[in-house]
Structures are given as structure tokens and as C-alpha cells.
Amino acid sequence: MVKLFDTNRFVHENEKQGPIPKYGKVAKETMKIVWPAMVEGFLVALVGMFDGIMVAGLGNSATAAITITKQPVYFMICFITALNIAVTAIISRRKGAGDFESANKTVHVSLICSFVIAILLSIFVVLLCNPINLLLGANEDTIGYANDYMRIIAAGFVFNALRLTINACQRGIGQTKISMVTNIIANLVNIFFNYLLITGNWGAPRLEVKGAAIATVIGNIVAFLICLLTLIKGNEYLHFSIKRLKIDKESFRQIKSLFPSAMIEQAVMRFGFIIFAMIVNYLGTEAAYVHGVCNDINSLMFTIADGFAIGTAAVVGHRLGEKRNDLAIVYAKVSMMISVCVAILVCLIMIFARTPLVELYKPETEDALNKAKFIMLIAAITTIPQNIQWVLTGILRGSGDTKFTATTSLISVAIIRPIVAYILCYFTPLGVVGAWIGMFIDQTMRLSANIWRFKSRAWLRIEV
16 A cells, blocks of 8 residues: 555656655645636536526426537637647746746737637627527527527627636646636626526516526626736736737747647537537437436536646646656656546445436426436446546646647547447437447547556657
């Protein structure tokens, strides 16, 4: 047992570049960055879950409609996520090297890029939301709700994009607490306006699905303003000034070198998710409802892995910036060990709490309830490979190895998952259950690929 936690055994003797800190020190430093990111993601997903529960009171058609709109909304976000992956990788390296001037130039360039991308995407989605939702499987029961929700979310997207980019910059230097606090406040605002606007409480108008969308946008505006204030106020590393808001050629070149592969990864993943969602949505309103409920709950649990991935990407980036590849390996392995233990715990929680969690969404039929409960068993088992592979993805992204993650996403998410899901959904009696079996196969394949890449050490040789 003692050998299991001996960090000197985590790297080969010929890889060591200096003293290797003990397991406890590495774990403490890693978790200092990980836990705020984990809490933040959990709270964001929890608010999404509250949205779903509140909207469920309007009927299963309303829940299904919002489920349909999630994929195009996530597709918008994937452009910003790709930008942010590049930004976090660059700033974490600069922080490790102590080059804060370059880090601040990257901040200003990234905000300009985020603003331009968000405005273009907003215009596109607002104008085309109806054909997009019809393509994704909306029917006469859901199309009105879906269009209302998507138009409002898209119109306010720029605030969400900018605050996500600011958070990415802050995470690059390990300041995950700032984004955690801002998101806690924004989430509370979101919940408050959900209560006011969905069903019309305290004299507010009853706006139903529109109210849920407006509450989300108001929460994002509040989060953006708080994030911007933290940058204007400044800290020992990052500081925003309107006078410095211009394109620095070198910073833009660095972002441009990582953005395409990150964008390909995000695009193929999102394409795969959209096809996957369409396969489920075309099964009918009940299938879309069941899938949406299970996805909400699974997303809540997934945020723990996402927190580990974000935090690990930052600490690994810092070590690479310090030119300590041996420590990058050690910090990565410690994070993976902790994430395995957490994944097992999450799996058990999902198994034993699945019935009360599903019942919160007020399923209208016994069949919908039973399908959702069974799918949650599959989701619980999937949590283990999902969490571990996502932490490995964070490590690879943090090192700048975005071409490899893009390739694995293309093969696994955009090809294997949809094909398996389609076969199981339409050529077997499994229906929507088959889609989640496809998800398990996808996660297991990506885990195997990421383990191989991590062991190859190729990610250590990438220059950012």
C-alpha cells in the first residue's frame, strides 16, 4: 500500500530532473485547484437540473423541447470552448515560466476573439432556430417551446461566451476559486428568476419556457459582470485594461496554432452528440424526455470529472512551463488516482439514488419512469471510464496535445457512438436504452486511447 503512494515510482529514474515531492504535497496542491473547479461545475449543472425540474412542471413536452435545444446551444459553446482550451494551455505555460506580460496579452486577444465568435453565432442561431429544431426532431408538441427557448439563449450568448473565456484565463493561472464564486452568485440569480418567471410568482408574469431562458441569460450577465470586475480590479497575475484591448500578433499566433485542432475536436464531438441526440429525438417525445432526464442527472455527476480535468490541465501546464516533465507526469498520475476513487463513489451514489432523482422530473407514465431508472444504472457504470478518460483528456489538452484528442473524438464520438446507438435504438427492442449502451462503448474506447497516449509520453514533447 505504501508503494502505491510512492511518487518516486511514478516516473522512471532516467526521467527524473530533480527532487520528487511526496504524494500528500502533490495531492494537496492539485486539489487546491481542482476542488473549486469541481464545485463550480457541480453548481452549474445543479442549476441546469433545477431548470429541468421546474420546467417539468409544465409537462413532459416542455422538458423534451429543452432537451432538443441543448445540442445547438452546446454547439455554439463548443467554438468558445475550443478557444478557451488554447487560452488555458498558453496561459498555464506562461504562468509556469513567470512570463505574466505575455499572459496578459493573451487575455486581451482571447476576449476580442470570444466577442467576435459569439456575435456571429448569435445572429446565425436566432435567424435559423426553427429549421434547426425541426431537423433535430422537434414536432408539433415541442417546436414552439424549442424556438422560444433557443432564440432567447442565443440572443444573450455573448455574455456567456465572454465570462467563460475570462474563467479560462483565470484557470490557466490556477485561480479556480474566482470562477467558482462568480458562478455561485450567478446560479443563485438564475434560480431566483426561474422561480419568478417560469410559473409567475410574486406578481411576475408567467412566461413558462421563455422564463427559464430569460433567467439563464440574466444569470450569465451577472456572471460576466463579476468576472470582468475581477479582471479590472486585477491581481498579481492578470489585469484587464480597455487600453490594451488590441490584437497582439504573437499572442494571436499562439492561439491560432492550438485553436484549429481544439475546434476540430469540439466540432466533431458536438456533431457526434447532435447525431446522437437526433437518433433519440426521432424515437418520439417520451424517448426525448427520458433521455433529457437521465442526461441532466448524468451531467451533474460528470462535473466532478470536469473539475478534475480543468484543475489537472492547469497544474500539468504549470509544470511543463517550468520545464519539469517529470513533475507533470507525477501530478497527472496523482490526479488520476484521486479521480478513480471519486468515480467509484459517484457510481454508487447514482445507483442508490436513481429512483428519487428521476421522480423529481415528474414522469407521466410508469414506462418512462422504469426506462429512466434502468438507464441510470448504465449511466452509473459509465461514470467510471468516463471520469478517468476525461481527466486524461484534460492532461493532454493542457499539454497542447489537441490534435490527438481531436482524432479520438472523431473516431469515437462522431462515428462509433452514433452508429452503435442507431443500430441498438432502431434494430433491437432496446429503444432509448440502446443509445446509452452506445455511450458506454464510446467512453471505454476513448479511455483506452487516452491511456495509450499518456503512456507514450508524446504529449510531453509538444511546444506551446
